[in-house]
Amino acid sequence: MTDKKDAELYRDPYRALSRWDNEGGAQTEEDNRTSEYPHIGNAELVQLRVRVIALENIVLALLSESPDKTHEKVRALAELISPREDATQHPLTTEAVSHMNRFADRAARFRSEWR
Incomplete structure (x- = not known):
């Protein structure tokens, strides 16, 4: 976070999550700023x-x-x-939902195995 406005934007979890209602978390115009950070290279991505x-x-x-x-x-x-029914189903949003549900399923499986 680069400034106070960024901190305020993400302090409220419902406001932060509301970004997911629009194209899989695409930033709003308010958030669309040119990045002051350098490009991430391959080593950093790994x-x-x-x-x-x-x-x-x-x-x-x-x-x-x-x-x-x-x-x-x-x-x-x-x-x-999850995207609203009247909204475009963005692949990143639907994939995130799928991952979260699979993650909960895996945790439940481990829970039953470890007891």
Whole structure:
């Protein structure tokens, strides 16, 4: 986040998630600013992928030990970011929903195996 306006934009989770209602999280005109950060190279992308995989596995372990209510919240959040019926089905949004639901399924599977 580069300034106070960015911090305020993402402080409210419902406002941040509302971006998903429009073309799979495409930024609003308010957010469309030229980036002051340099282009990400291949090495940085590889490291980012490694970190995402590690974080997914950490979250999976934590979610597998969480109560049923937490799993319900994950699925409710997935439903929240699903495009409205009258909106264009953006591939990134539908893929994100699919990943979230599969992630909750995997956590439930691990939960039953570890008990």
